[in-house]
Amino acid sequence: MNVDLSRRGFLKAAGAGVAATSLGAMGFSEAEAAVAAHVRPFKLANTTETRNTCPYCSVACGIILYAKGDVRKGETAEIVHIEGDADHPTNLGTLCPKGAALKDFVHSPSRLTQPRVRRPGSDRFEPISWDAALDRIARLMKDDRDANFLARNEAGVPVNRWTTTGMLAASATTNETAWLTFKVAKTLGIVGFDNQARV
Amino acid sequence: MSGFHSIPPDPAAIGRLLKAPFAILPDAPALFRQRAERFAHLAEGHPAAAYLRFLAGLCGAQAALAEALPPAEPIPAEQVERARAGAMPPLDRAALGASPALREVIARFTEAVLPLAMPPQAASALDWLRHADTATLDGMIGNVMADSLPMEALPQHLFLAAAIQVEAARRAATLDAARLVPVATGLCPVCGGPPAASLVTGRQGAEGARYAACAFCGTQWNEVRIKCLACGSTKGVGYKEQAGLDEVATVKAETCDECRSWVKILYQDKNPSLEPVADDVASLGLDLLMQGTDYRRAGFDPFLIGY
Numbered sequence: 081m082n083v084d085l086s087r088r089g090f091l092k093a094a095g096a097g098v099a100a101t102s103l104g105a106m107g108f109s110e111a112e113a114a115v116a117a118h119v120r121p122f123k124l125a126n127t128t129e130t131r132n133t134c135p136y137c138s139v140a141c142g143i144i145l146y147a148k149g150d151v152r153k154g155e156t157a158e159i160v161h162i163e164g165d166a167d168h169p170t171n172l173g174t175l176c177p178k179g180a181a182l183k184d185f186v187h188s189p190s191r192l193t194q195p196r197v198r199r200p201g202s203d204r205f206e207p208i209s210w211d212a213a214l215d216r217i218a219r220l221m222k223d224d225r226d227a228n229f230l231a232r233n234e235a236g237v238p239v240n241r242w243t244t245t246g247m248l249a250a251s252a253t254t255n256e257t258a259w260l261t262f263k264v265a266k267t268l269g270i271v272g273f274d275n276q277a278r279v
Numbered sequence: 280m281s282g283f284h285s286i287p288p289d290p291a292a293i294g295r296l297l298k299a300p301f302a303i304l305p306d307a308p309a310l311f312r313q314r315a316e317r318f319a320h321l322a323e324g325h326p327a328a329a330y331l332r333f334l335a336g337l338c339g340a341q342a343a344l345a346e347a348l349p350p351a352e353p354i355p356a357e358q359v360e361r362a363r364a365g366a367m368p369p370l371d372r373a374a375l376g377a378s379p380a381l382r383e384v385i386a387r388f389t390e391a392v393l394p395l396a397m398p399p400q401a402a403s404a405l406d407w408l409r410h411a412d413t414a415t416l417d418g419m420i421g422n423v424m425a426d427s428l429p430m431e432a433l434p435q436h437l438f439l440a441a442a443i444q445v446e447a448a449r450r451a452a453t454l455d456a457a458r459l460v461p462v463a464t465g466l467c468p469v470c471g472g473p474p475a476a477s478l479v480t481g482r483q484g485a486e487g488a489r490y491a492a493c494a495f496c497g498t499q500w501n502e503v504r505i506k507c508l509a510c511g512s513t514k515g516v517g518y519k520e521q522a523g524l525d526e527v528a529t530v531k532a533e534t535c536d537e538c539r540s541w542v543k544i545l546y547q548d549k550n551p552s553l554e555p556v557a558d559d560v561a562s563l564g565l566d567l568l569m570q571g572t573d574y575r576r577a578g579f580d581p582f583l584i585g586y
Binding site: 101102106111112119124127129131150163165174 | 296297298299326327328329330333397398399400401404430431433434437485486487488489503504505515516517518519520521522523528531532536563564565567568569571572581582583584585586
């Protein structure tokens with residue numbers, strides 16, 4: 081830790097009134113005062129830089145999101161720039177053209193922000209709540225599995241396969257999410273399945 | 280600016296990912312010459328022009344001295360290896376403080392800065408330093424080596440620190456950057472000192488990487504971004520900039536909610552002219568604004584003590 085500053089803190093706390101600075105001590109107090117007058121009308125603005133993983137593909141490049149405003153300080157944050165994370169071992173700061181256009185993806189008016197359903201016979205998607213969506217998916221999966229699950233093949237060998245439903249999971253996942261996704265799909269007997277755990 | 284090198288075309292490097300080098304050692308004459316030029320440039324139209332112009336002269340004297348001196352004595356190989364094995368800085372500050380060569384550099388530097396225009400406080404401090412006896416000078420060198428400049432004798436120590444920077448940078452330049460190892464987060468791998476500021480570089484092969492800049496020996500070393508340089512925490516790191524700027528802020532305060540400290544970060548990828556020490560002093564306004572927060576400054580720069 082910086083010894084000089086702790087000493088200043090001590091002097092301040094002790095009420096010694098020693099406000100020594102490099103500028104003041106060298107005889108440039110006027111310059112210091114001019115800077116103080118110059119910045120007086122200004123305030124400080126919070127910005128943030130946040131690490132994340134590019135959601136596009138299973139390469140999972142590291143990215144840095146730049147935002148104006150800091151959510152932790154009770155503000156709203158708006159992403160103003162996204163670039164590759166130079167410290168990330170996978171991409172060392174580089175991004176592919178899709179990754180380099182991520183900011184437009186984040187701010188896109190057509191971005192999917194809630195679950196939607198296209199009902200049989202309909203020509204459009206409608207919003208649906210997460211609860212209703214998950215209930216419906218569970219119901220359909222259960223019915224399909226009850227109808228089509230195959231415990232043994234023609235030769236009587238146990239196979240436990242469910243081939244009429246497939247699952248495609250997203251790429252930007254952690255090891256733990258990938259492991260859980262894999263376990264859920266394989267426990268149900270799903271054969272047609274792909275997720276990050278394959279990579 | 281001097282020190283600009285055009286990039287030689289190298290087709291073999293196209294499409295290949297390069298890991299950013301861990302450390303960049305200073306070239307003492309170029310380091311101080313660029314700093315002097317940057318100070319002179321920043322002084323134009325700046326509210327603290329008088330101080331920046333003075334520091335331009337001071338750094339110009341550092342550069343002239345670094346150019347005039349014979350090659351520095353290299354740091355003994357066995358010391359470098361011992362430091363490497365123990366993850367310690369190879370530049371032994373105590374040994375540097377005791378060396379007769381340093382006394383010579385201090386004498387020549389304090390004479391070289393005599394003609395500079397400076398306020399009476401600075402001039403009398405310089406005179407005092409030039410006539411300090413050996414024991415006093417030894418004690419003051421010890422203060423500079425400990426990065427602990429006493430408030431009651433700040434101007435003398437400022438001149439002394441500037442002189443010692445010349446010798447420290449010259450010795451750092453004799454090392455092999457590839458043989459350096461990280462000492463600790465926020466500590467210079469050459470001399471163990473704290474950084475003045477850190478910069479996000481746009482240098483080819485290291486674009487977007489962050490380097491911390493040592494004010495003592497001029498070494499720059501790679502540090503992971505969005506990480507507090509004072510305590511090493513990656514939690515609660517935020518950034519503050521002067522509000523209401525027309526263009527993108529290129530100097531920000533990197534704050535840490537874990538240890539409540541802050542260090543300046545300069546975006547050299549947005550403005551390649553930024554120089555860690557010169558732009559640290561020139562962005563004094565940010566320090567003054569940060570005084571109104573409960574974060575304390577953890578960057579160390581002898582030219583900007585007390586904020």
